[in-house]
Amino acid sequence: MRANLTKVLDSYELTLTDMLPEDVPRLYELSIAVNWPHRPKDWEMAINLGRGYVARDEIGRVLGSAMWFPMGETLASIGMVITSPRxxxxxxxxxxxxxxLADTRARSKVLNATKAAYRLYLSLGFSSRTSVFQHNGIASKVPDGPDHARPMLADHAQAIVALDALAYGADRRALFERLFPVSEGTVILQDGIVCGFALCREFGRGRVIGPVVAKTEQDAIALIRPHVIAHKDQFLRMDTRAEGGLLRRFLDEAGIAFYDTVTTMTLGEVPHGGSVTTYGLANQAFG
Structure with a gap:
């Protein structure tokens, strides 16, 4: 039986319970309190994909949350770690x-740390790996760019899952089973084989473009440009590890401006990607 399920913090006695779908309204209130953009539907997807905890006070208010998401058999992505400002x-x-961490002790771990949480994760043994640059805003312009991407078809799904595993270093089939029904997709084909893809779905204040996997920045731009065209004058977001260059310049010119940075951190043997690159994250919790 898990120990330490209650804790007194400040003037609150908190109780830890498993996160359940019926917690969504209170979790939504919690995320609003810290200015996170997640809608109830975004919380629902997270709960369907992962496992988590909520911290409640004596009258049932949710004052904290934390989740982890299995990525294949040996890796966990940690996210949705929120505590009430007080x-x-x-x-x-x-x-x-x-x-x-007790739940995931047999797995290697990856997370994306906000500036506020960075020191906590360092103290828990995580190491910095790279930065993630959040771009968002109203897509007010469609910059010129390559146009060799085409719409994704249902027949491309298995190849996309395999290509993502090559880029990410783990099989995320369960994630894509949730993403495909709610996403629009683009692909790049080479000799009839998928060699790049981008998904776009409703998320937060508008839509998020991701995951995006490609061989080059030019291919990544070709993949996301149709989504910018389709959703011009709407709020778009993309989280990318590209440190600069063509892709981020394209986003800026489109009105999807740089907003913030988080740090990807790892604990244990977390694999690096292969011959293709993840240019856009599904979101910061899923990677």
Whole structure:
């Protein structure tokens, strides 16, 4: 039986419980309190894909959350770690993370750390790997760019899952089973074989473009440009590890401007990608 399911922080006695679908309304309130953009539907997808905990006070308010998502058999992506602003300096995040780390002790771990949580994750043994640059805004312009991508077909699904595994370093089939029904997709074909793809779906304040996997930045631009065309004058977001260059310049010119940076951190033997690159994340929780 799991120990340490209650904790007194500041003037609150918190109780830890498993995260359930009926927690979505209160989790949505929690994310609003810290200015995260997640809609109830985004929380529902996360709960369907992962496992998590909520911290409740004596009257049932949700004051903290933490989740982990299995990525294949040996890797876990950790995300949706939120604590109420009034508890952020009282150890609530560490308490929640200790339970997530206990659950995932047999797996290597990856997460994307906000500036506020970076020191906590360092103290828990995580190491920095790379930066993720969040771009978002109203897509007010469609910059010139390559146009060799085409719409994704249902027949491309298995090849996309395999290509993502090559780029990510783990099989994320379960994630794509949730993403495909709610996404529009583009692909690049070489001799009839999928060698790049981009998905776009509703998320947060508008839509997110990701995952995006390609061989080159030019291919990545070709893949995302049709989504910018389709959703011009709407709010678009893309989280990318590209440090600069053509892709980020394209996003800026489209009005999808740089907004913030988080740090990808790892614990354990987390694989690096292969011969293709993940240019756009599904979101910061899923990677």
């Amino acid at each position: 508890l952020q300096d009282h150890g609530a995040g560490r308490w929640l993370m200790q339970h997530v």
